[in-house]
Amino acid sequence: MATISVEGKEIEVDEEGYLVNLDEWFPAIATEMAKIDEVEMGDDHWDIINFLREYYEEYQIAPAVRVLTKAVAKKLGKEKGNSKYLYELFPYGPGKQACKFAGLPKPTGCV
Amino acid sequence: MSDGIKKFMFVNTKAPYGTVYALESLEVVLISAAFDQSVSLVFCDDGVFQIANNQKTDDSGMKNFSPAYKALGDYDINKLYVEKESLEERGLTLDNLMALTYEDEDDDWAEKPSIILVTRAELADLMDEQDVVISS
Numbered sequence: 001m002a003t004i005s006v007e008g009k010e011i012e013v014d015e016e017g018y019l020v021n022l023d024e025w026f027p028a029i030a031t032e033m034a035k036i037d038e039v040e041m042g043d044d045h046w047d048i049i050n051f052l053r054e055y056y057e058e059y060q061i062a063p064a065v066r067v068l069t070k071a072v073a074k075k076l077g078k079e080k081g082n083s084k085y086l087y088e089l090f091p092y093g094p095g096k097q098a099c100k101f102a103g104l105p106k107p108t109g110c111v
Numbered sequence: 112m113s114d115g116i117k118k119f120m121f122v123n124t125k126a127p128y129g130t131v132y133a134l135e136s137l138e139v140v141l142i143s144a145a146f147d148q149s150v151s152l153v154f155c156d157d158g159v160f161q162i163a164n165n166q167k168t169d170d171s172g173m174k175n176f177s178p179a180y181k182a183l184g185d186y187d188i189n190k191l192y193v194e195k196e197s198l199e200e201r202g203l204t205l206d207n208l209m210a211l212t213y214e215d216e217d218d219d220w221a222e223k224p225s226i227i228l229v230t231r232a233e234l235a236d237l238m239d240e241q242d243v244v245i246s247s
Contacts, residue, residue: 061179061182063185108141
């Protein structure tokens, strides 16, 4: 099993880099995963990551990108709830990459 | 159909826990929503327990995935048929089910109920209208 090292802790990840134990997540894990993917985390990234964690808390699923886009538009405004904006933040796909940083499973319906 | 949209109906007949059928069916439903098809769900027989409210799974060791049904509206899946006889045979009413809703895009995002109570006979007619019926 692969691991990443965050603040002295060895965190287990699967072959695609997603957390194995979702309960282990803490913010520095997102920062470390972002570093590996060469993404520089800013407030805009955290808005989406926090949003995803709240969504998962409520529905117990990681939303498909279409659903994420719609939900972000509703909560954070249209200028953020569009795929161009979200792909700029998370170039490997807002569904897959942001969910990974947020410690969520790979989105259901992500094909 | 000329526009390529087919009517899919997923029929859920089993209790939510103890087997993987309910969870696997839900995942297939969420994936199918990505393909812009017309998707409806049926809950009959013990399948009505899948959308029962106040599910507690702590003692079973299984994750309570019932909150995910509340996300169906976000996935534009808003026709959830519940068979009346199945509810009655189990001593249940609509009040024992989660209040599942969707926001109607064509009606200023008004929140509307997704659950539609149908009789066994009405359900048979609905199944006849489908292009694909998948049962689990």
